Amino acid sequence: MGGVLLVAAVGLALYTLISLRMETMEAGRKTAEVVNLALSEQIELTLEAVDLALKGAKDNLARQGLASYRQDPERLEDMLRDHRIGVPSISALYVTDDRGDMQAYSGFAQARQINISDRDYFLAQAMRRDTGLYISTAHIGRISQRWQIALSRRMESSNGKFLGVVVASIDINYFESFFNAVLPLKGSTAILLRRDGHLLVRAPRVEAAFDRDFRSSELFTQIDQQEYQGTYEATSSIDHRQRLVSFRAGQRFPIISTVSLDKHELLSPWRLNAWRIGLAAAVSIGLIGGLLSVINRQLLQMERQAAALAASEERFHHLVEHGADILLVLDETGKIIEANQQACIGLGYTREALLATNMDQIEISVSSAAPEPLAPEGRPPAISTTEAHYRRAGGEEFPVEVRTSTVHLRGRPLLLIQARDISERKALQELLERAAKYDNLTGLPTRPVFIDRAEQALVVAGRMHRMVGILFIDLDRFKAVNDQLGHAAGDTVLKEAAVRLTDCLRQMDTVCRFGGDEFVVLLPEVESEEDVRIVAEKILIAFEKPFELGVAAMSVTASIGIALFPNHGRDVEELLCHADAAMYQAKQAGRDELRTYHEPPDDVPGGGAV
Numbered sequence: 160m161g162g163v164l165l166v167a168a169v170g171l172a173l174y175t176l177i178s179l180r181m182e183t184m185e186a187g188r189k190t191a192e193v194v195n196l197a198l199s200e201q202i203e204l205t206l207e208a209v210d211l212a213l214k215g216a217k218d219n220l221a222r223q224g225l226a227s228y229r230q231d232p233e234r235l236e237d238m239l240r241d242h243r244i245g246v247p248s249i250s251a252l253y254v255t256d257d258r259g260d261m262q263a264y265s266g267f268a269q270a271r272q273i274n275i276s277d278r279d280y281f282l283a284q285a286m287r288r289d290t291g292l293y294i295s296t297a298h299i300g301r302i303s304q305r306w307q308i309a310l311s312r313r314m315e316s317s318n319g320k321f322l323g324v325v326v327a328s329i330d331i332n333y334f335e336s337f338f339n340a341v342l343p344l345k346g347s348t349a350i351l352l353r354r355d356g357h358l359l360v361r362a363p364r365v366e367a368a369f370d371r372d373f374r375s376s377e378l379f380t381q382i383d384q385q386e387y388q389g390t391y392e393a394t395s396s397i398d399h400r401q402r403l404v405s406f407r408a409g410q411r412f413p414i415i416s417t418v419s420l421d422k423h424e425l426l427s428p429w430r431l432n433a434w435r436i437g438l439a440a441a442v443s444i445g446l447i448g449g450l451l452s453v454i455n456r457q458l459l460q461m462e463r464q465a466a467a468l469a470a471s472e473e474r475f476h477h478l479v480e481h482g483a484d485i486l487l488v489l490d491e492t493g494k495i496i497e498a499n500q501q502a503c504i505g506l507g508y509t510r511e512a513l514l515a516t517n518m519d520q521i522e523i524s525v526s527s528a529a530p531e532p533l534a535p536e537g538r539p540p541a542i543s544t545t546e547a548h549y550r551r552a553g554g555e556e557f558p559v560e561v562r563t564s565t566v567h568l569r570g571r572p573l574l575l576i577q578a579r580d581i582s583e584r585k586a587l588q589e590l591l592e593r594a595a596k597y598d599n600l601t602g603l604p605t606r607p608v609f610i611d612r613a614e615q616a617l618v619v620a621g622r623m624h625r626m627v628g629i630l631f632i633d634l635d636r637f638k639a640v641n642d643q644l645g646h647a648a649g650d651t652v653l654k655e656a657a658v659r660l661t662d663c664l665r666q667m668d669t670v671c672r673f674g675g676d677e678f679v680v681l682l683p684e685v686e687s688e689e690d691v692r693i694v695a696e697k698i699l700i701a702f703e704k705p706f707e708l709g710v711a712a713m714s715v716t717a718s719i720g721i722a723l724f725p726n727h728g729r730d731v732e733e734l735l736c737h738a739d740a741a742m743y744q745a746k747q748a749g750r751d752e753l754r755t756y757h758e759p760p761d762d763v764p765g766g767g768a769v
């Protein structure tokens with residue numbers, strides 16, 4: 160694409176340059192031809208005028224006879240002057256006898272001493288009767304000492320005897336002045352040749368070229384081919400410059416005229432235009448090149464961005480597809496429109512089946528706040544985290560932690576759900592909660608459970624005007640079991656103690672292990688202190704039986720302190736404290752005893768027991 164544009168720009172510039180050059184050369188050719196036409200016409204008119212003057216003088220001499228003028232040369236000169244008048248091109252008109260001696264010279268008497276028998280124009284007329292008008296080669300006049308050409312006609316007697324010549328000289332300056340006036344361009348030349356190839360006039364003048372023979376030049380090759388007129392390009396043999404030459408053969412005289420335009424000068428405006436066009440083309444090509452380079456860079460950048468995007472999409476797809484979480488995309492109606500591999504595995508569906516399923520078939524409960532409705536476009540996605548239960552294709556339920564956010568895809572609001580199976584986390588959580596609530600060794604509830612249940616029991620009892628009994632139980636000399644039979648035997652005693660305590664209680668009662676060998680019993684809804692004491696006594700009896708500890712059996716009794724709501728305290732902590740104090744009294748009484756807390760008299764610090 161870029162290459163084509165560049166080639167087109169270069170091609171257009173070259174085509175324009177070539178066309179302009181051809182047009183310039185054609186215009187030059189026409190100019191040279193028109194100028195040459197005017198030039199040759201003027202030359203022939205000049206030669207005709209000169210020939211008329213020659214003929215007039217010759218006729219006069221034929222009528223009067225040259226001999227009649229011999230007596231009076233001045234009259235002859237006057238006659239010649241008369242014929243010269245009105246022909247400005249003639250610089251001199253003169254007559255010779257048959258030996259070439261000057262008989263009369265228009266306007267210059269001293270010229271009578273001169274002999275011209277050696278001149279070509281004299282010899283041509285003397286030698287041949289049929290010469291007619293003869294145009295001489297260029298020569299320097301013996302009187303004028305200037306370059307000139309001579310036109311001559313023969314005089315003869317009635318029987319054909321040569322009597323002399325009548326001659327008209329034309330100063331070459333005369334031709335040069337009007338040649339120079341019509342030359343259209345600097346460096347142009349105009350030439351007048353004789354038909355036999357001798358140079359007569361050249362503007363601008365090059366004297367060395369006068370009388371040179373041009374028969375072997377390109378001009379004569381062209382004349383031989385085109386005969387009368389034409390145009391060609393050649394290098395000048397005189398100044399070696401390239402020229403466009405228009406030539407024209409005379410119609411009434413044996414002459415050839417040429418007008419030659421200097422190609423360098425002719426093409427000068429074209430060269431200027433060529434520079435401008437070349438510069439414009441270079442700028443255009445530069446701009447196109449620059450533009451293409453910018454486009455190319457942008458294309459490369461886009462390619463790189465597309466590759467980076469594709470790589471990022473691939474990574475994202477991999478993460479989504481092979482992530483550990485279930486990913487679902489829902490439309491406004493809750494229909495699943497996209498799902499990852501983990502969603503299919505975790506929910507037990509094929510992808511096709513999942514994409515034909517609505518979310519309410521999957522989600523069976525939401526344990527915390529439901530996600531907001533789809534957020535409108537332009538607002539940041541509202542992300543909410545909830546816990547819920549999902550149902551697998553086989554009907555099995557499992558807990559999940561769900562992160563929900565809204566996304567907009569081409570203006571359409573969609574719900575993105577990321578769900579994580581938290582079955583294991585839940586199981587562990589339950590385990591920990593249970594560990595906190597239940598004693599690991601005996602399986603009895605722990606202190607927090609006791610506090611919780613006792614508070615509830617106090618509330619109910621307060622409302623019903625009933626009593627609640629609390630027994631604080633501590634095994635007697637339990638340390639001795641550990642010391643004598645080992646820690647495992649101690650554990651066995653503790654477990655067996657838990658069983659015996661439980662067996663002494665109602666369904667609604669609670670026995671807890673507070674730690675070590677301490678147990679606390681909650682007796683809600685009791686009618687009287689007596690009911691509580693009965694339970695306590697029942698416990699003491701239950702501990703009378705020795706504990707079977709493998710190789711040995713060992714008797715471990717218990718000491719019990721009793722506190723009653725509302726008599727011995729209004730809250731759980733106070734009641735526990737008082738039950739503990741009563742149990743301490745039982746220990747003090749020798750162990751294997753029970754004591755009920757009683758308010759100490761005002762002057763006695765601490766609590767007492769009965």
Ligand SMILES: Nc1nc2c(ncn2[C@@H]2O[C@H](COP(=O)(O)OP(=O)(O)OP(=O)(O)O)[C@@H](O)[C@H]2O)c(=O)[nH]1
Binds near residue numbers: 634641647649653674
């Ligand atoms: N085997 C076993 N021993 C425990 C456990 N927790 C506490 N103990 C022991 O139980 C004993 C409790 O002793 P104390 O209540 O201080 O004293 P005691 O020997 O019972 O004497 P009195 O309470 O004064 O009758 C300590 O030696 C503890 O190391 C347990 O889980 N298993």
